[in-house]
Amino acid sequence: MLRGGHCTKILLTGLLLMADDMANPRFFNSPNMDGWQIHGIGGTLSSAIATRLAMGDDIPAAIQAAHKYIRCQVVYSVESTNQSIHQIELYNEFMELIAAKCKGNRDTAFYASCLNVTPRYLAVVTSRVAGKNPKQLIADYLILEIERTLLSSSKSIQEVSIEYGFSTQVAFTKFFKAHKGCSPSEFRNG
Numbered sequence: 001m002l003r004g005g006h007c008t009k010i011l012l013t014g015l016l017l018m019a020d021d022m023a024n025p026r027f028f029n030s031p032n033m034d035g036w037q038i039h040g041i042g043g044t045l046s047s048a049i050a051t052r053l054a055m056g057d058d059i060p061a062a063i064q065a066a067h068k069y070i071r072c073q074v075v076y077s078v079e080s081t082n083q084s085i086h087q088i089e090l091y092n093e094f095m096e097l098i099a100a101k102c103k104g105n106r107d108t109a110f111y112a113s114c115l116n117v118t119p120r121y122l123a124v125v126t127s128r129v130a131g132k133n134p135k136q137l138i139a140d141y142l143i144l145e146i147e148r149t150l151l152s153s154s155k156s157i158q159e160v161s162i163e164y165g166f167s168t169q170v171a172f173t174k175f176f177k178a179h180k181g182c183s184p185s186e187f188r189n190g
Contacts, residue, residue, distance in 0.1 A: 160184065
């Protein structure tokens with residue numbers, strides 16, 4: 001569990017990568033409010049996770065329940081927040097869906113449908129929570145995954161293109177270049 005990275009000034013992110021399931025990272029995001037900086041929050045979160053594990057939860061479920069508990073304690077201990085808990089939970093679900101489905105789908109409407117919200121509402125939530133629209137978040141995550149694949153495998157550019165659901169290598173290269181300013185092969189060799 002990696003904790004403490006910032007997506008934005010207002011969002012604190014935790015990332016769970018499990019050795020037996022590296023392909024499915026789980027994200028836990030919280031408002032980056034003064035309450036999260038209180039001494040002891042990290043220890044309290046660890047204790048809450050241990051408690052949930054002792055109650056029989058698997059690791060992701062224990063972290064989710066403990067994180068929700070701590071988040072509620074912090075939210076109630078701080079005077080105000082710009083995001084509702086519902087919006088942050090929706091954002092977390094969206095990020096988990098991106099992690100699970102980005103290889104096959106980059107369409108905002110697809111994710112909104114999976115979350116039972118409209119694309120417009122999803123855009124409002126992601127803008128409030130992360131300061132980006134859903135399409136940007138999908139592209140950002142996809143680029144990180146593509147970079148990881150390019151640097152950690154010997155797959156050809158064509159194979160990576162197919163793996164990430166691009167119709168042609170040209171479309172893949174165009175997408176990559178638009179986001180990174182160089183081609184996939186230049187990135188790999190650079």
